[in-house]
Amino acid sequence: MAEEVKIVMFCCNWCSYGGADTAGTARMQYPPNIRVIRVMCSGRIDPQFVLKAFREGADGVIVAGCHMGDCHYDAGNYKLDRRMRIIYNLIEELGIERERLYHDWISASEGEKFANTVRMMVAKIKDLGPSPLKEQIEA
């Protein structure tokens, strides 16, 4: 459907992707507007990934990693956290609403939190409407 919003979600392999699995095996219902991309660690997520998602037409981006202290590689999520705070400011300077980006920590057991995060984000993005960025770049 043309008016449906699309959200790209980056999940770390060890926690958040497990959280998505848990939500799936428990048959929790959440909107189908997300496209999950698995990365080994949220610390691998480069600002380029987020900007690329917006450029290619994503209406929103979620980044999810392990809870603080749970990172499989010790401290990847701490680095991501610092990075994300700058990316929020950067996209705002580039005219993209800060609400289109969201990052949170979801453990492998938190299927409910995964589904809730997706629901919350889809509602927020539907409220904001689709992102006109791709159209404007290609104009």
Added chain:
Amino acid sequence: MADKIKIGTMWLGGCSGCHLAIADFHESLIDILELADFEFSPVLCDTKYDEIPELDVCIIEGGIRNDENRELAELLREKSNLVIAFGTCAVYGGIPGLGNLHTVDELTTEAYINSVSTPNDEGLIPNEEVPHLENRVRSLPQAIDVDLIIPGCPPRSDVIAEAVLTLLKGGTIELPTTNLCEVCPREKPPEGLAMDFVKRQMEVGKPEDDLCLIAQGLVCLGPATVSLCGAECPGIAIPCRGCYGPTAKIVDAGAKMISAIASDYRVGDDKTVDPEEVAGQLDDLVGTFYSYTLPAALVPMKMQKGGK
């Protein structure tokens, strides 16, 4: 001599500074003129747009700001065997690219009406017989096919002369793939590029000799910048602003540098440092990290809110 190679040069949306770098070839000009002639060059000869000769090499400076730039770029592409995007404006859009943070209306209003030094009581914006601004600045490779890039603001004269001479002699050119830190004379701290605070140059005063500028709190874009310039600025205690653009492996120079700074900020206290701390110390992110490369970035312009 009929068999000399024909070189043309042209300026588009740039400042002509790159042409001055050509004029600064100095003695290598003699070597170049033995092999080639400048047949078309606004800085050297009288040029008419309807008399552009067939060219072997065309060196184009500046990006695409208005429709005249685009028309000329396309015309020169047709007339030339080899097109070189010359200078950071041509390759990445350059400083004029920061205009992409505003709409064309905002820019023309600012230039012709709001500007204090422009008497314009009637509030007229010139619109006849002047080229129209495109909706944003684009780099040359976004408009036409380009065979070679030589970035720099401006590129060093010796680098250009060497590149042109190599080409004229039939050789191939390879841009360096290393970043500025590889050639920077400053000493890297053993613990890496970690910074404990972000400072502006006026707060630091004269930085310590021989120590990496990032470790002293200055935002130096060297880690994400190609090493073509030989680290001239960090060598004299000026942080790199990234005027030569990124290395070939980087898609978006600003984002990559933001990533580097945020990851390594107080990396020793990784788990206790306030994550907002580094974000709070950086102002004007686009102006700091994208001064030269905004039109070539992943998000090359400010998104304008449309109606829902």
